[in-house]
């Protein structure tokens with residue numbers, strides 16, 4: 001017995017080894033718990049679906065975001081887009097049930113793409129823009145019937161349907177601006193924002209923040225936001241009837257006033273000839289009050305392909321002179337001085353991309369030359385050169401190019417300098433530029449008004465900190481116990 005005690009007192013190493021082993025186990029356990037407890041959860045996603053019921057067509061967008069980050073700063077991104085076959089829902093005014101029917105194929109696709117266990121919680125929105133705004137102005141019971149048909153169809157799917165409604169022009173402009181700035185990370189980081197230019201089929205929107213605008217002049221153009229702790233006073237205006245298709249109607253209506261049977265249109269290619277029915281042209285409230293007296297059933301629409309003359313006719317659909325404010329864009333609408341960068345999307349992009357003019361460092365004089373040369377190309381040659389492009393679009397690129405230039409430079413007052421601040425965009429980081437994402441972010445409260453509280457240390461920093469502290473603690477324990485055992489081993493031995 002005394003021999004054993006004597007041995008322990010002489011040799012402290014077995015106890016030291018036991019302490020080291022226990023220490024190592026404690027540290028490993030501590031670090032493992034810290035790592036597991038704080039590890040980001042495996043990536044589970046949530047989904048949202050928005051139907052953009054535009055004047056020319058409907059598109060369905062599916063968005064997804066990491067499940068643990070909703071109501072916070074989780075990156076929401078577009079995972080799928082489905083183009084609905086056929087025209088926009090406003091075209092089904094005489095057979096509303098077909099509007100509901102037209103959405104079925106894309107909705108079935110959405111049902112396949114969103115995981116089944118998420119269906120019931122996935123919000124589904126339908127927002128209609130200028131086509132339905134016009135139909136509602138013209139015939140509100142027809143527009144109600146279209147909405148009823150669309151809602152009936154959407155209710156047959158297992159998603160959390162939040163309703164179908166017409167967006168105001170202001171909402172369309174403001175949510176387009178939110179989308180562009182959210183995707184470019186400008187809101188969360190509080191960077192200077194980018195303006196948004198949207199050219200649709202029936203309306204066009206301009207939205208930007210200007211230090212010259214506080215909302216006091218023309219308050220109807222002001223939208224205020226508080227996002228991630230920053231206040232924004234946004235200027236936005238939507239011009240109904242100035243989307244690409246309705247602007248063309250304005251242009252044709254203008255020309256038929258002078259030549260009701262045959263118009264020789266400088267915005268169409270030489271050799272172009274098409275019969276156009278007056279009822280088709282005047283079916284829109286944008287032009288219905290301009291129908292010539294005693295007009296024949298149809299007129300012959302021919303082209304002469306002259307860009308300079310085209311620009312003159314295009315200018316005639318704007319009023320650049322009347323303005324009761326300090327500054328105006330056109331038609332007497334207030335606009336503050338332009339400021340900063342702009343993203344131009346929808347038809348701005350489609351048209352400038354086709355004409356190879358998305359590079360805004362190309363001087364405006366050169367841009368005009370390119371459009372001018374396209375306009376002057378005979379129609380047969382244009383079709384031969386672009387066999388894969390929809391004929392309707394091909395015929396309209398000359399007009400659309402001239403219209404975009406006039407709208408930007410004479411309408412919104414972009415100069416040759418500020419034109420270089422425009423970027424023609426289709427997508428930002430894989431998501432389409434347009435109002436739909438901003439609309440969903442707003443309705444799901446996914447952009448907080450205040451900047452979210454961030455943990456004092458990032459995850460990796462936290463784990464490293466715990467590890468270093470545990471190792472330090474361990475070393476301290478070892479050093480102090482070793483000194484204790486060394487002292488013990490040096491004590492005079494009991495014999």
Ligand SMILES: Nc1ncnc2c1ncn2[C@@H]1O[C@H](COP(=O)(O)OP(=O)(O)OP(=O)(O)O)[C@@H](O)[C@H]1O
Nearest residue numbers: 054055056057129130131200201202203346347350
């Ligand atoms: N590839 C293309 N080339 C030329 N024009 C195009 C192309 N694709 C679409 N367009 C036209 O661009 C215009 C804008 O399309 P978009 O889908 O943005 O409008 P919309 O949502 O139907 O209209 P709105 O927002 O006014 O209701 C429409 O006139 C459409 O016909």
